Every structure is written in structure tokens, then in C-alpha cells.
Amino acid sequence: MKLFDVYPLMPVTITKAAGAKLWDDQGQEYLDLYGGHAVISIGHTHPHFVKRIKEQLDQIAFYSNSVQIPIQKEFAAKLAELSCLHEYQLFLCNSGAEANENAMKMASFATNKPGFISYSGAFHGRTSGAVALTDNPKIIAPCNAREDFHILPWEDLKATEEILKERNIAGIIIEGIQGVGGIQVPSSVFLQGISALAKKYEAKLILDEVQSGYGRTGRFFAHQWVEGIMPDLISMAKGMGNGFPIGGILISPQFKSAYGMLGTTFGGNHLACAAGLAVLEVLESEKLISQATDLGSRLMDELKEIPGVTDVRGLGLMIGIDLDREAGPVRTELVQKYHIFTGSAAGKNTIRLLPPLNIEWNQLNSFIVALKEILS
Numbered sequence: 001m002k003l004f005d006v007y008p009l010m011p012v013t014i015t016k017a018a019g020a021k022l023w024d025d026q027g028q029e030y031l032d033l034y035g036g037h038a039v040i041s042i043g044h045t046h047p048h049f050v051k052r053i054k055e056q057l058d059q060i061a062f063y064s065n066s067v068q069i070p071i072q073k074e075f076a077a078k079l080a081e082l083s084c085l086h087e088y089q090l091f092l093c094n095s096g097a098e099a100n101e102n103a104m105k106m107a108s109f110a111t112n113k114p115g116f117i118s119y120s121g122a123f124h125g126r127t128s129g130a131v132a133l134t135d136n137p138k139i140i141a142p143c144n145a146r147e148d149f150h151i152l153p154w155e156d157l158k159a160t161e162e163i164l165k166e167r168n169i170a171g172i173i174i175e176g177i178q179g180v181g182g183i184q185v186p187s188s189v190f191l192q193g194i195s196a197l198a199k200k201y202e203a204k205l206i207l208d209e210v211q212s213g214y215g216r217t218g219r220f221f222a223h224q225w226v227e228g229i230m231p232d233l234i235s236m237a238k239g240m241g242n243g244f245p246i247g248g249i250l251i252s253p254q255f256k257s258a259y260g261m262l263g264t265t266f267g268g269n270h271l272a273c274a275a276g277l278a279v280l281e282v283l284e285s286e287k288l289i290s291q292a293t294d295l296g297s298r299l300m301d302e303l304k305e306i307p308g309v310t311d312v313r314g315l316g317l318m319i320g321i322d323l324d325r326e327a328g329p330v331r332t333e334l335v336q337k338y339h340i341f342t343g344s345a346a347g348k349n350t351i352r353l354l355p356p357l358n359i360e361w362n363q364l365n366s367f368i369v370a371l372k373e374i375l376s
């Protein structure tokens with residue numbers, strides 16, 4: 001059987017990984033500054049992560065949400081502690097798109113309205129509602145198109161208010177920091193503005209922290225850098241399981257639950273919760289969130305000095321680098337000659353860095369040296 005050919009693949013077969021290092025089937029070592037697309041938070045094959053999952057596997061891997069699953073409560077307690085969002089409620093699912101879909105559903109249930117607002121450059125996933133708010137017409141199938149969904153210009157508070165005034169809008173969704181869009185950090189004024197507008201027009205504010213959450217930016221969630229933002233709903237996935245599929249939404253206390261309102265077969269299974277707990281425990285014990293700020297600031301300062309780099313954006317270890325040339329050939333040289341993986345973004349000239357949070361400075365420095373050589 002042939003695989004459905006939807007991914008342009010690099011000619012590399014990765015067979016082993018540890019921390020920020022990868023090895024291919026020829027034994028060649030690589031440096032992972034892409035984190036498998038922001039997924040690897042605590043480092044590949046972290047010993048505590050491996051141990052926790054193995055121990056859980058020996059007990060029970062899965063049972064459905066029809067029975068008590070105490071590890072879900074243990075996970076929720078640890079998440080509250082690290083995120084400092086003690087009053088929020090947790091619903092567990094399996095991926096980022098599913099998290100956003102459930103967040104949208106909650107906003108729509110609560111307001112009894114059908115419409116949503118997102119912003120240019122947004123990526124919210126590929127499921128029906130999430131993809132209709134994603135700014136990429138190529139991945140929106142005719143069955144996904146929604147009249148009530150509005151993708152507005154980035155940072156445009158005036159356009160936001162006009163649509164809120166004229167249409168039946170259940171919610172505004174925005175990434176903590178736009179990832180696929182090229183590491184665009186929303187200004188405090190914009191985030192505070194849409195938060196106030198959502199309140200004024202009785203719409204819900206959904207923070208998509210699928211990529212920017214879980215400590216990557218130096219706060220547990222990226223929006224926590226901005227004063228006064230308490231989203232109604234927060235979606236998360238990627239870094240949550242360090243590669244084990246797990247997603248979730250945080251639901252503010254105003255929302256009341258009802259049996260059957262949300263549901264999933266696999267969400268919150270024992271194995272996923274063990275993986276998720278291991279991630280939170282390592283983030284805490286190894287102080288990886290504050291380390292993301294320290295390493296990220298130092299890296300950004302050095303990157304800004306490299307001739308050929310025209311802009312450096314981001315927070316913590318979620319970094320976008322604009323070049324004075326197309327990024328594609330530079331990224332290819334980084335892999336082929338220097339054995340360093342990086343990420344792309346919507347902008348042709350942008351390189352995206354999303355390394356494991358336990359990366360070491362000397363590893364980041366080897367990227368600086370390689371980039372300088374390539375751009376010289």
C-alpha cells in the first residue's frame with residue numbers, strides 16, 4: 001500500500017534521539033532546532049519521560065472515560081500549579097486542532113452564537129472549524145467554508161469591533177504568538193484590546209497556545225507576558241506530551257459543564273496523562289521555563305548581529321529570523337553541511353527556531369557559527 005503523499009520529505013531517516021540530538025540510519029548526528037515542530041519540550045527520550053511511560057504501560061495504557069481515571073486529576077493539579085491558572089477546568093483531547101474545535105464549541109454553546117474571528121497569518125489546525133479560521137485558502141475545502149467566520153487583518157482593532165457589532169460572533173481566536181505565520185508576537189495593546197472588545201460584545205476570547213504554550217516563550221503560556229489577559233478558553237497540545245499525542249483546553253470557571261457536552265474516546269487516557277505528567281515534572285524540576293527566557297534572549301541578541309539577518313522576533317525559545325534572502329536554500333545547507341534542523345514559516349525569508357527547552361548554549365552557539373558562515 002502506498003502512503004498518501006502529502007508531505008514534502010527531506011531525504012533523512014531519523015532512528016534515534018536524545019535531548020536536542022538526532023541520529024539518522026547512517027549514524028550521522030543532527031542538532032534539532034525544530035523540535036519536530038515545537039513538540040519536543042523537555043528533550044527527546046528524556047529519562048524521566050521514558051520511565052513514567054514505561055511504568056504506566058506495565059499497569060494500564062488505556063481505558064475509556066466511562067470510569068474513574070485518577071491520573072487525570074493528578075495531571076490537572078500539576079498543570080494548575082505550573083500555569084498558575086488554579087480556577088480553570090481541564091478537558092483533555094488528542095491534538096491541537098481538536099483542542100481548538102472544542103474551544104470553539106464551548107464559546108458557541110455559551111453564547112448561543114455561530115460566528116468567529118481570527119487574524120491574518122493564523123494557523124489553528126485542519127479540522128472543520130479550526131481550518132476555516134486558518135489563513136490558508138489551499139487547505140480549506142468547500143465543506144469547511146463558513147460565512148460566519150472572519151479572518152481579519154492582524155492587529156486591526158477597528159475591523160474587530162465592526163464585525164463584533166454587526167455579526168453574531170461567539171468568539172475571537174488568536175495564537176499566543178503566531179507560529180506558522182512567522183513568529184508574530186501580538187502587541188499588548190492588541191491583546192488587551194481584543195480582550196476588552198470580546199467582553200463588550202459578549203464573545204469569548206480563545207487563546208490558541210498549541211505552539212506557544214508549555215513554557216516555550218519563558219512563561220507557561222505566551223499570553224501571560226501581557227498584563228490583564230484572562231482568556232475564556234486556552235487550547236494546548238504540541239509541547240504537552242513531548243511527542244506523545246495529547247491536547248486539551250483550559251476552560252474558565254464561568255463555563256458550566258453538562259454530561260455529553262464534549263467527549264472523546266482517547267482523550268485523557270492513562271498513557272497520555274503519564275506522558276503529560278512527566279513533561280510537567282521535568283519542566284518544573286529542571287527549571288526549563290526560566291531557562292527558555294535566558295537562552296532565548298542571549299540567542300536573539302547574537303542573531304541580530306549577524307550580517308544578512310534583517311529581523312529577529314520572538315520570546316524565549318520561539319524565534320523567527322528574517323534573512324536578506326530566501327530561507328529555503330539556507331535551511332537546506334544547514335541540514336546537509338552542518339546537520340542542523342530548523343523550521344520554515346509562511347514568509348519565504350523566515351527561519352523558525354523551536355528547539356527542545358533543555359537545549360544547551362553550546363548547541364545554540366553551533367547554529368550561530370553555521371548561520372554566520374552561510375550568510376557571509
Ligand SMILES: Cc1ncc(COP(=O)(O)O)c(C=O)c1O
Pocket residue numbers: 095096097098100123124125126175179180208209210211212237238
Ligand atoms: C497554533 C497552532 N494551533 C493549532 C495547530 C494544530 O495542531 P495539530 O496539528 O496538533 O492538530 C497547530 C499546528 O501546527 C498550531 O501551530
